Amino acid sequence: MPTTAREFHLIARPQGEPAVTDFALVTRTLPDPGPGELLVRNLVLSVDPYMRGKMSGVRTYTDPYELNAPMEGGAVGVVEASTDPAVPTGTLVVHNAGWRSHALLPASRVRPLPADSPVDPSVYLGALGMPGLTAYVGLRHKAGIREGDTVFVSGAAGAVGSMVGQLAALYGARRVIGSAGSPEKVAYLRDELGFDAAFDYRAAPVREQLADAAPDGIDVYFDNVGGDHLEAAIACANDFARFAICGAISGYNATSAPRAPRNLFQIVTKRLTLRGFIVSDEPHLAEEFQREVAPAVADGRIKVRETVVEGLERTPEAFISMLRGGNIGKMVVRVAE
Amino acid sequence: MPTTAREFHLIARPQGEPAVTDFALVTRTLPDPGPGELLVRNLVLSVDPYMRGKMSGVRTYTDPYELNAPMEGGAVGVVEASTDPAVPTGTLVVHNAGWRSHALLPASRVRPLPADSPVDPSVYLGALGMPGLTAYVGLRHKAGIREGDTVFVSGAAGAVGSMVGQLAALYGARRVIGSAGSPEKVAYLRDELGFDAAFDYRAAPVREQLADAAPDGIDVYFDNVGGDHLEAAIACANDFARFAICGAISGYNATSAPRAPRNLFQIVTKRLTLRGFIVSDEPHLAEEFQREVAPAVADGRIKVRETVVEGLERTPEAFISMLRGGNIGKMVVRVAE
Numbered sequence: 001m002p003t004t005a006r007e008f009h010l011i012a013r014p015q016g017e018p019a020v021t022d023f024a025l026v027t028r029t030l031p032d033p034g035p036g037e038l039l040v041r042n043l044v045l046s047v048d049p050y051m052r053g054k055m056s057g058v059r060t061y062t063d064p065y066e067l068n069a070p071m072e073g074g075a076v077g078v079v080e081a082s083t084d085p086a087v088p089t090g091t092l093v094v095h096n097a098g099w100r101s102h103a104l105l106p107a108s109r110v111r112p113l114p115a116d117s118p119v120d121p122s123v124y125l126g127a128l129g130m131p132g133l134t135a136y137v138g139l140r141h142k143a144g145i146r147e148g149d150t151v152f153v154s155g156a157a158g159a160v161g162s163m164v165g166q167l168a169a170l171y172g173a174r175r176v177i178g179s180a181g182s183p184e185k186v187a188y189l190r191d192e193l194g195f196d197a198a199f200d201y202r203a204a205p206v207r208e209q210l211a212d213a214a215p216d217g218i219d220v221y222f223d224n225v226g227g228d229h230l231e232a233a234i235a236c237a238n239d240f241a242r243f244a245i246c247g248a249i250s251g252y253n254a255t256s257a258p259r260a261p262r263n264l265f266q267i268v269t270k271r272l273t274l275r276g277f278i279v280s281d282e283p284h285l286a287e288e289f290q291r292e293v294a295p296a297v298a299d300g301r302i303k304v305r306e307t308v309v310e311g312l313e314r315t316p317e318a319f320i321s322m323l324r325g326g327n328i329g330k331m332v333v334r335v336a337e
Numbered sequence: 338m339p340t341t342a343r344e345f346h347l348i349a350r351p352q353g354e355p356a357v358t359d360f361a362l363v364t365r366t367l368p369d370p371g372p373g374e375l376l377v378r379n380l381v382l383s384v385d386p387y388m389r390g391k392m393s394g395v396r397t398y399t400d401p402y403e404l405n406a407p408m409e410g411g412a413v414g415v416v417e418a419s420t421d422p423a424v425p426t427g428t429l430v431v432h433n434a435g436w437r438s439h440a441l442l443p444a445s446r447v448r449p450l451p452a453d454s455p456v457d458p459s460v461y462l463g464a465l466g467m468p469g470l471t472a473y474v475g476l477r478h479k480a481g482i483r484e485g486d487t488v489f490v491s492g493a494a495g496a497v498g499s500m501v502g503q504l505a506a507l508y509g510a511r512r513v514i515g516s517a518g519s520p521e522k523v524a525y526l527r528d529e530l531g532f533d534a535a536f537d538y539r540a541a542p543v544r545e546q547l548a549d550a551a552p553d554g555i556d557v558y559f560d561n562v563g564g565d566h567l568e569a570a571i572a573c574a575n576d577f578a579r580f581a582i583c584g585a586i587s588g589y590n591a592t593s594a595p596r597a598p599r600n601l602f603q604i605v606t607k608r609l610t611l612r613g614f615i616v617s618d619e620p621h622l623a624e625e626f627q628r629e630v631a632p633a634v635a636d637g638r639i640k641v642r643e644t645v646v647e648g649l650e651r652t653p654e655a656f657i658s659m660l661r662g663g664n665i666g667k668m669v670v671r672v673a674e
Contacts, residue, residue: 263594264595
């Protein structure tokens, strides 16, 4: 029986901050699954900073979204019809056909959630999904965290940053410092996630606040923000500090070139290593990530918080809000119960 | 018999470009060597970019020069008097008591040159000295050069850069590209050193010239210059390119913060690694460096050129000229035959 699906298309490439009018919710009819295909009804959608890059129409490490075509993104759904006995009806799956109510997918393009998972399905879009893996890969394999390190993470109240800080503590950091964009987020970092120090980057220059928070300097910086934050981290870095460069959300909506750090020569004098990375290069690390991190999420050593927006039609709004910092923890859109 | 030595003292910390009046040539009398000491008469002195940093009075990875005290720097000299039988009179030694005619030194602070060395002693200040080791460490161990890489080096006609380019070819680079500051230097790179491409960074924007010289992008960048050069290298980098960040001579005399690259986000999208390093951290690599590189210098696969300034009293002038790019190859000062 054909299914009516609603899906978002990008209809205009945003200049600066995206507007809801850059997106259109389109209805179409999906046929029944062909051989090896599944019909998935989405329950929760992910909105993530990297999507902003895909809206710009420039190829970087990933293809841009096409205009007037279904958008993509992480999602958890339930299989409603299946021609693959390995993924029967009723299976919860995580996949990349988000921004829509239903998707017709080859079974090879979904990953069933663990049957006995003690956590909500949406956690597989955050702490145990791409953002969590990003935090893990960057902190463990790019920055090479070691016991006793002082770790600084920017954008610390976001989906990735909140995992970085908590993983850092788990891996024996001596001191974990985070920056975020509001007093409420700072309180969340300090009081709920147990960061040793946190500050509101809007309240005073990052460099001064980081110097106060890290009187003995930092050994690891996990960069989600770029700009002033990167400059401050360089200024406060100890010799041989390692930086995992993950994102630069401060510039994603920028229409002119961002403010650049003026102290890059300290990369030499302090013998810093800066490593840019993209989590999709590292699928081979997903298994060890789940093995190491899932138990800590399950038993509460790692705390998970979400900002949930209700309703498929509000996905663009959720996305725009996330880029403005409107989320604490992972921003998700609930599209069905 | 006491010896009259002439030695340079830094008497004022330069603001911007150093002036000869920042230095004073002071005469003093050295006593005879005590137990385990040597009297060394210097033959050739080194002037190097890193010395500019030591003039600024700020501690970075190394202590600044003290005012009104003998300056230091690489030098080759001959032992004139010795109380250590392991380093007899007549031995040629390399050491760090430069900027002076004679030095009284513990024998432990000198390294005798190989007795049968087929190259001029001054080469141990350049191709087979600190600058050569810098090139080797950065290219081999920080950038991890591999066969088939396209390598770009800035400041390519200098002591370090000219070694980087030649070592890159030796290690199987597919294409070696250099920038330098004059048509004469560009000709030197292309015609004498065998660079595949070279350009005068003063002639047109670095980014355009590098894009022309590297139509297939670059895999390794060895940065001696910073600023525009670093931005251009990021812009032209292939995915997973590795940058050895060695220096930023474009900013050494700057009195305001340098122009900073505006495209640092490409560190993420291209998954770049930038590694700052200081050669003095890597003394353990000196032996393999000599083993791998000395034969290539001896048999002419690696070409050595020097810019020689005559006379101790002209050392500040040589130093200032070197910072301006007045040298091709290693800048040295000959103080005695």
